[in-house]
Amino acid sequence: MDIDKRLEKLVERHEALTQAVELSTRLAMARMDRQEARMDRQEAAGRRTDERLKRAIALAANEDLAQRKRTKLLDIEMKKLADAQRVTEVLMQRFLASRTNGHK
Numbered sequence: 001m002d003i004d005k006r007l008e009k010l011v012e013r014h015e016a017l018t019q020a021v022e023l024s025t026r027l028a029m030a031r032m033d034r035q036e037a038r039m040d041r042q043e044a045a046g047r048r049t050d051e052r053l054k055r056a057i058a059l060a061a062n063e064d065l066a067q068r069k070r071t072k073l074l075d076i077e078m079k080k081l082a083d084a085q086r087v088t089e090v091l092m093q094r095f096l097a098s099r100t101n102g103h104k
Helices: 003-102
Strands: none
Touching: none
């Protein structure tokens, strides 16, 4: 093979390698772009999840406070009912005692 043919083959190989490197670079850049887009979507989803969790925690805290208030009111009403029941029992005992004493 003469020198001109060898040079021509080397130039062809160089051009082929250059094209391969350019293609590989474009593919890598496209992968990087897709990866960056995925990461952006994941970060956005993470922020949305954080916001939902914050709202859920706030709602749970508010519901806990409301339940504590309802429980306190119920305790007050139950105490009133128990007090009324005790008064009723005393009055019933007095009434029954007066009927027993009155019939003798």
